[in-house]
Amino acid sequence: MSETRTTAPLTIGDEIELEVTGIAHGGVCVARHDGRVVFVADAIPGERVLARVTEARKKSFARAAVVEVLDASPDRRPHVWTEAAVERTPEERAGGAEFGHIALERQRSLKAEVLAEAMKRFGGVELASEEGEDLADALADLVEPAPGDDETNGLGYRTRVRLHVDAETGAVGPYAARSRRVVPVASLPLASEGINQIAPLTDSIIDVATVDLIDPAADDPRMLLGLPGEKKRAGADDVVRELVEDRGFLVRAGGFWQVHREAPTVLFTAVRDAVQDLIDAERFDATASNLDLYGGVGLLAAAMAEAAGPTIRVTTVESDAGATDDAAENLAELVGALAVTARVDRHLADLLKATAPVRDRMRRGTVVLDPPRSGAGGDVTAQLIELSPANIVYVACDPVALARDTRTLRDAGYELTGLRAFDIFPHTHHFETVAVFERG
Numbered sequence: 001m002s003e004t005r006t007t008a009p010l011t012i013g014d015e016i017e018l019e020v021t022g023i024a025h026g027g028v029c030v031a032r033h034d035g036r037v038v039f040v041a042d043a044i045p046g047e048r049v050l051a052r053v054t055e056a057r058k059k060s061f062a063r064a065a066v067v068e069v070l071d072a073s074p075d076r077r078p079h080v081w082t083e084a085a086v087e088r089t090p091e092e093r094a095g096g097a098e099f100g101h102i103a104l105e106r107q108r109s110l111k112a113e114v115l116a117e118a119m120k121r122f123g124g125v126e127l128a129s130e131e132g133e134d135l136a137d138a139l140a141d142l143v144e145p146a147p148g149d150d151e152t153n154g155l156g157y158r159t160r161v162r163l164h165v166d167a168e169t170g171a172v173g174p175y176a177a178r179s180r181r182v183v184p185v186a187s188l189p190l191a192s193e194g195i196n197q198i199a200p201l202t203d204s205i206i207d208v209a210t211v212d213l214i215d216p217a218a219d220d221p222r223m224l225l226g227l228p229g230e231k232k233r234a235g236a237d238d239v240v241r242e243l244v245e246d247r248g249f250l251v252r253a254g255g256f257w258q259v260h261r262e263a264p265t266v267l268f269t270a271v272r273d274a275v276q277d278l279i280d281a282e283r284f285d286a287t288a289s290n291l292d293l294y295g296g297v298g299l300l301a302a303a304m305a306e307a308a309g310p311t312i313r314v315t316t317v318e319s320d321a322g323a324t325d326d327a328a329e330n331l332a333e334l335v336g337a338l339a340v341t342a343r344v345d346r347h348l349a350d351l352l353k354a355t356a357p358v359r360d361r362m363r364r365g366t367v368v369l370d371p372p373r374s375g376a377g378g379d380v381t382a383q384l385i386e387l388s389p390a391n392i393v394y395v396a397c398d399p400v401a402l403a404r405d406t407r408t409l410r411d412a413g414y415e416l417t418g419l420r421a422f423d424i425f426p427h428t429h430h431f432e433t434v435a436v437f438e439r440g
């Protein structure tokens, strides 16, 4: 007869004492209560906290948020955003800075733990394998800071912010954590000074659903208003100028650009260096079919060209036609660059039907891919495996999605030869990873 585990029922609103033991994917910590896993927000591993249950529908786990810290971690700091601090009731805490109560260095080591755990569990890769080595020591430097963040305590970096408007009151602010309720705030400490100057935080706005604030490197800050029920925002197609070192990039105001002021440079440099390593190892062929998938405005194709030279053959593939137009402009000096508007899966399906010489050029090529948060996914990864490029440089903002695709690529004979991670979202649980795979 199987053993039945009895778990004391939990109800939303219960306050329970928890020993916080670890970090989970998604910015929450892990604790146990009567055998049931509790994902607890606003905690730090090692702490003892009083937490209020916020979700209890599932038998296997519940969710809670800290209301009082009973034994604080040495890494606990006053929250960088007063409106997100534990002193506020959980429903009133501003969302989007879920690590803001943790020392910056510890934020990075927690991100490293999440990456290591995801790679081990879903990717079959052990990142800290030295025997006897403490995991925390082994992972301490894995997640690299963006330039300048240590000096600013990771504040003032965001050049893209979306605020929401309360339909009834017209109040403007971020959503509360884990909810779609607008919370009024006095400032946006993660955002750039330019954004803080134009943010309509004390205004009451009617007939508007979203307020996007952007602060381009080489243009004035601006605001894009989204009307209720409409995807299109006025001014979203205006082209603004961004800078990566001294190289200019044109970007639609409403289009994709990394949110941290330094992130485009960080990723440009990481991809350029990865390609340089492949060139040094004589694994990179500039005349082959090289791809920049989910290419946006061509940032990473430009990084490939910086290492491989201006005669590189490279195609960016991007579903947003405006971004493709900008990519064509941004890559205009590269005679072998082509910018294509297409869904990546459809573009790869076409390549799979191509003639033998095209398929051969593909096999000699290098693919850089930088998918949205959901990752490339099984279908695209399977198509890549069938096309079998010599190298794959995978830029990922979700470690679990990356880890799953890592397992698939390794099972198909690709070796993971490089892995770097970057803390380009301080005070949140997000980070970016650049993984290099070489066909065996």
Ligand SMILES: C[S@@+](CC[C@H](N)C(=O)[O-])C[C@H]1O[C@@H](n2cnc3c(N)ncnc32)[C@H](O)[C@@H]1O
Binding pocket: 256, 257, 258, 267, 294, 295, 296, 297, 298, 299, 300, 317, 318, 319, 320, 323, 342, 343, 344, 345, 370, 371, 372, 373
């Ligand atoms: C994470 S961004 C990367 C952009 C660019 N690599 C950069 O660093 O600026 C992902 C991009 O993929 C595009 N995208 C999302 N799904 C896509 C798909 N299925 N096919 C092609 N592009 C897609 C988005 O429009 C967005 O520009």
